[in-house]
Amino acid sequence: MLLEGKIAVVTGAGRGIGSEIARLFASEGASVVVNYHHSADTAVKLATEIGRGSIALGADVSDPAAAKDMMDKVAAHFGRIDILVNNGASFAHDLPFEKAEWEDYTKEFVGVVGATVNPTRAVTPYMKSQGGGKIVNFIATLVQRPSADQIVHTTCKSALIGLTRTLARDLGPYGITVNMVSPGMTMTQYSTSLPEDLKARVTGQTPLRRLATAEDVAKVVLFYASPLADFVTGANIAPDGGLVVL
Structure with a gap:
């Protein structure tokens, strides 16, 4: 049990990769806060299924007040927060550079960077007070291997690299690690x-000649969240079957 007794918050866990992370964390002993924005029914069902006192909490984490309110509720309910996985984010429709307006970038920045900054700001006081914690952010292979007409989303995801590395430096003295996972195309409902x-x-x-599964990605997140990665921070692992090396 790599996460025995730990309290983990997974944003955007009502479906897709987030739900698989929640399942894997619970199987390794964690109590999981299944955050959702729109997928209330599936999130509540998932929290019940995985057990270990897991709960579902709705919040739009791109909203600073909503993210803080959620973390305050988690801390009040469980008494601590050990792990934050910033999985929830928007995904802009494909747009070529010539058609992407500045408003498209600012809207996506809120949905991607805001959805990572806000939960992180809300959780760090609790992690500092308890002497440590684990934060995992989601980038994308699009950053290392850009795709045509996805410039808006790729630009915003790129900002998370600087954010993660700076946070790793700033929060390290408090025993808090901050790492990145960059999935390739993953077989979810969307893909x-x-x-x-x-x-x-x-x-x-892809060198391994298949697409990633949600479990492939969840295993990397589990590594970061577990004691196996206690001395790893500011790192980026790409569960993409080797796609970015070509």
């Missing part, structure tokens, strides 16, 4: 709806 020729092309470009 299964993508064109088959696109998925086949990405698969063919």
Whole structure:
């Protein structure tokens, strides 16, 4: 049990990769706060299924007040917060550079960077007071291997690299690690709806010749959140089958 007795908050855990992280964390002994924005029914069902006193809490984490309110509720309920996984984020529709307006960038910045900054700001006072904690942020292979017409989302995800590395330096003296995971195309509800020729092309470009599963990504997050990564901070692991090396 790598996370026995730990309290973990996973944002955007009502579906997709977030729900798989919640399941894996609970199987390793953690009590999980399944955060959701729109997926209330699935989040409540998941929290009940994984057990260990896990709960579902709704909050739009791109809103600073909502993120703080959620963390305050978690701390009041459990008495501590050991792990924060900033999985929840918006994903802008594909736009070529010539058609992307500045408002598209600012809106996505709130949905991506804001959704990471706000929960992190809200949780750090609790982690500092208890002498440590683990924070995991989500980047994307798009940052290392850009895709056409996804400049808005890629630009905002790129900002999280600087944020994560700076936080690793700033929060390290308090025993708090901050790391990144950069998934490649992952088989979730969203990606299964993508064109088959696109998925086949990405698969063919991936050295391991398959797309990632949500479990592949969750295992990397578990590593960061566990004692196995106690001396790892500011790092980035890409569970992408080797796609970014080509």
